[in-house]
Amino acid sequence: MTTTSVPGEPLGTRMSDEAYGAQRASAALWAGTSVLITNQLGKVLVQHVDYLDTCLLPGGAVDKSESPAQAATRELAEELGVTTTVDRCLAVDWVSPDSISAPTAMRFPGEILHVFDGGTWDEDQIGEIRLPPREITAIEFVEPAQLPDLLSPPDARRALSALRGRINAAGTVLLENGLPLAPTVLDRLGVLQTARPTYRYPWQHGPAPHDLTIAQVWAWLFAPDGRVLVLLEPDTGVAILPGGTPEEQDQGDPVSTLCREAEEEAAACFGDPLLLGHVTDPTVRRGYLRYAAALTNVSLAQPDPATGHTYTRILLTPEQATDLFDWGPAAVDQLAAVHQARRHLGFPRAARQSVTQLTGPTAW
Incomplete structure (x- = not known):
């Protein structure tokens, strides 16, 4: 005999093995x-x-x-x-x-x-x-x-x-x-349900050529555990690195662009940045700079003045971050440069782990 419960019967009702098997088979x-x-x-x-x-x-x-x-x-x-x-x-x-x-x-x-x-x-x-x-x-x-x-x-x-x-x-x-x-x-946020940002351009180490128009300046910003900050758009779940488009007030200084954009988009501050390199769109001679730096703190997220979006801020490993972008084969070269900068900055290599959302002020 088996003690079990059947819908509508009190707990502990005793059933024959045959009846119990028939009930389970019916479900x-x-x-x-x-x-x-x-x-x-x-x-x-x-x-x-x-x-x-x-x-x-x-x-x-x-x-x-x-x-x-x-x-x-x-x-x-x-x-x-x-x-x-x-x-x-x-x-x-x-x-x-x-x-x-x-x-x-x-x-x-x-x-x-x-x-x-x-x-x-x-x-x-x-x-x-x-x-x-x-x-x-x-x-x-x-x-x-x-x-x-x-x-x-x-x-x-x-x-x-x-x-x-x-x-x-x-x-x-x-x-x-x-x-x-x-x-x-x-x-x-429905991440990956909207097309990933696509920058399938060759990775180049070091500064961009002087005749190249700098279209974007982005950074890999490291937390002490070796993970990096990524922003997710609230309406689409599309991922972006902190940074953005140079403006006149930046006076041609990409680090000024990076500081301003990281504050506006992510309410994030960081230490002295290292230039990793750039990717180049050869068809229009536009360059996209990449830096690396240590996060020092984030404050309460605010709407980005340029888009009106309040981005969701997450920490994840560099490898997890690249899963959210469509950068083509050159992503491997950029990732190698990211880890070289990570070692230079003295951060450990983060094990793959659950994504962490930053919801309030945090300082490191």
Whole structure:
């Protein structure tokens, strides 16, 4: 005999094992799995299939006596021809029966769907993909902001939530119909649902040429634990580094621009900045300077005079920060320069960890 509770019965009601099994079977859900894979530019792998108008992440149903992780490994082999092991779960989603437009004949009872981290694939790994003769007609890597256009709404919500969870590095995220039960600042602002800022220009060390028009001056501002300050736009969740556009009052001094913009946008002050280098748009001879400095304090956030936005301020590792930008292959070179400056400034290399929002005055 099993002691359990049934809806409408008092706690502690004793049931036969047969009755208990029948009750649990009546509440059974399907089990599914999917795998989130990105390339080195932060784009997400999606599959075009011959049985749907929308795309899918790799994955499928969990077979009888199979664990979700085993199912994910099997699906990667069947759909992409790749043998690998997945052992990190990004999200577990409870999918309600009424959340998708399943045909009545399918008798969809709801689903528990695991989203696993397939990692970041380089060109050699991508080159090993071999598609099956049926079902998967093509694969492509797409910007996160394109997922709602390519996937069904529930699948897009789930994929973006899992991707934010991977960036946030806080462990497995619990979802209901694709939305997190405990939204982080990245979720609340819809980070990655709007196209990432794109500056796919070559990285150049040192000062910019004198004949180059400086269009922007930005900085990597370090907290003592080695993380950096990033600003998120309140309406779009788009990420920017502290800094901005030179104005006449700056008298051609990029450090003056940086100080003014960091105060206006982030209410942030910092120590003596180090010039890291610049990226250049060769088509219009415009340059974008990058500095590094130690944060000294932030005060209460105020609306930016230029935009009227009050930016959300977060601390995260430089690697997490670059996930929020579309800087192309040159991002690797800039990141190396950032860490060189970090060592020069005497800060530790921060371990990947949960994003921290700065809501009030903080001094270091």
